[in-house]
Amino acid sequence: MLTIWGRRTSSNVQALMWCVGELGLDYQRHDAGHRFGGTDTPEFLAMNPNGTVPVLRDGAREPIWETGAILRYLAARHGPEAFWPADPAARAVVDQWxxxxxxxxxxxxxxxxxxxxxxxxxxxxxxxxxxxxIAKLDPFLDIAESALRNTAFLAGPNFTLGDIQLGHVLYRYFDIAIDRKPRPALRAYYEALTTRPAYRAHVMISYEELRALN
Structure with a gap:
């Protein structure tokens, strides 16, 4: 059983929970951070001295912090070959994305x-x-657009950990009121992600509680 600390509206927690959902893992999540607090207690800091979420504990093992490290741990421990390849060269392609x-x-x-x-x-x-x-972000999204013109997912034909790290950002990117360049491949990729049950359950979450009062 996985135990996870972090609020649902944290984008990093959303990346972790999406991965957990895609891999079909059992978990218990505790709200922490932002309006829930709890990240500055001695107990929490003993798990993560940075006082940030998410934190994951897998059974009796030592807690893991930093989203990227947690995702790689879960991918290596529970992910199928297509999601996190055993071959180092193939895995490096996923990891670079x-x-x-x-x-x-x-x-x-x-x-x-x-x-x-x-x-x-x-x-x-x-x-x-x-x-x-937006001007600083645009060149990176252009890279994704170029890659996705030729393949269904970032690292090739299969859904991988690379898609978790990009895709969890896209819900908010496409939802908020900003100017966006037309990127048909990126848009189609995002629309395909929105059909995935785990994405809908863990990423497509209201962020109204984060909105500043005018």
Whole structure:
């Protein structure tokens, strides 16, 4: 049994929960962080000294923190060959897309764009900063668009861990009120993800509780 600490509206927790759902794993999740608090207690800091979510404990094993590390652990322990290949070269292709998506797309979107659009009041919102954030994110989404013109998923024909790291960002990217370049391949990829039950259950979640009061 997996035990997970983290609130449903955390994008990093959503990536983890989507993976758990895709792999069909049993879990118990405890709300932590944001309005739930609990991440600064001695008990939580003993599991993760950073005081961040998610944190995962697999049975009696030591807790694991950092979303990418947790996802790779679950993929290696529970994922089928298509999702996380045993061959090091094939696995590296999946892993490079996962790292690319987290370091470039997720980081370029979450604080520079999503926080400024949703978690900032209308009076304090900075349209120029939002536009600059979109301009910085665009080249990375162009890379995804180019890759997805030729294949169903980032790393090839199969759904992999790389898609978890990119796809969990796309719900909010396509949902919030911002200017977006037309990217038909990326849009079709996103629309296909929205048909996956685990994506709908764990990623397509209201973020209204995060919205700043105007």
């Amino acid at each position: 996962a790292e690319w998506a987290k370091i470039n797309v997720a980081l370029a979107f979450t604080a520079p764009i999503f926080w400024r659009v949703v978690r900032t009041s209308a009076l304090a919102r900075d349209p120029a900063a939002i536009a600059a954030g």
